[in-house]
Amino acid sequence: QKEVEQNSGPLSVPEGAIASLNCTYSDRGSQSFFWYRQYSGKSPELIMFIYSNGDKEDGRFTAQLNKASQYVSLLIRDSQPSDSATYLCAARPDTGTASKLTFGTGTRLQVTL
């Protein structure tokens, strides 16, 4: 079992719709979670982070965390063709010191016209 799991997709949504991207993690020591967007051939770009249970909103993006269920999600409202990319979920244990991120394989999102 991978430590961070994502459905590879592609997830196809029409322009203007809500895209829902999901991620589960196995290490209960993971405390901080990050969503990165990666366009083909480019490096990951940080979208949001979350470390408290509940929702966190930033513009069109909402991250949701449920530590009891070991589940993280990212909602993209009013999806645009420019949102078409691979979305990477990453987990980080909160040890109080810097440490590595463990990534899922990513979910490819396609926003159709």
Added chain:
Amino acid sequence: DTGVSQDPRHKITKRGQNVTFRCDPISEHNRLYWYRQTLGQGPEFLTYFQNEAQLEKSRLLSDRFSAERPKGSFSTLEIQRTEQGDSAMYLCASNKQGLPYEQYFGPGTRLTVT
């Protein structure tokens, strides 16, 4: 430019040759990370530095790989006797102390071993 920079952006080498990559982190970031990403996979952690100290190395980092950060600023990643399986995107990221520890990635170095 205040982001993480990496050099070169692309490297093509023949099997058996040595290659070296450079990463310059964001200036106020004292922590620097190297990851490797292959097609269809997420980035995999290789190693990280806090200032000049290398604090963690992945089991993925065979003895052909070595990384340095001699003055706590830029870092180099060297691969000796390259193999075709080393072909990947090598990503550098940096962050600073304190929550939420978000890491910012450089553009990456794409290595192709022929």
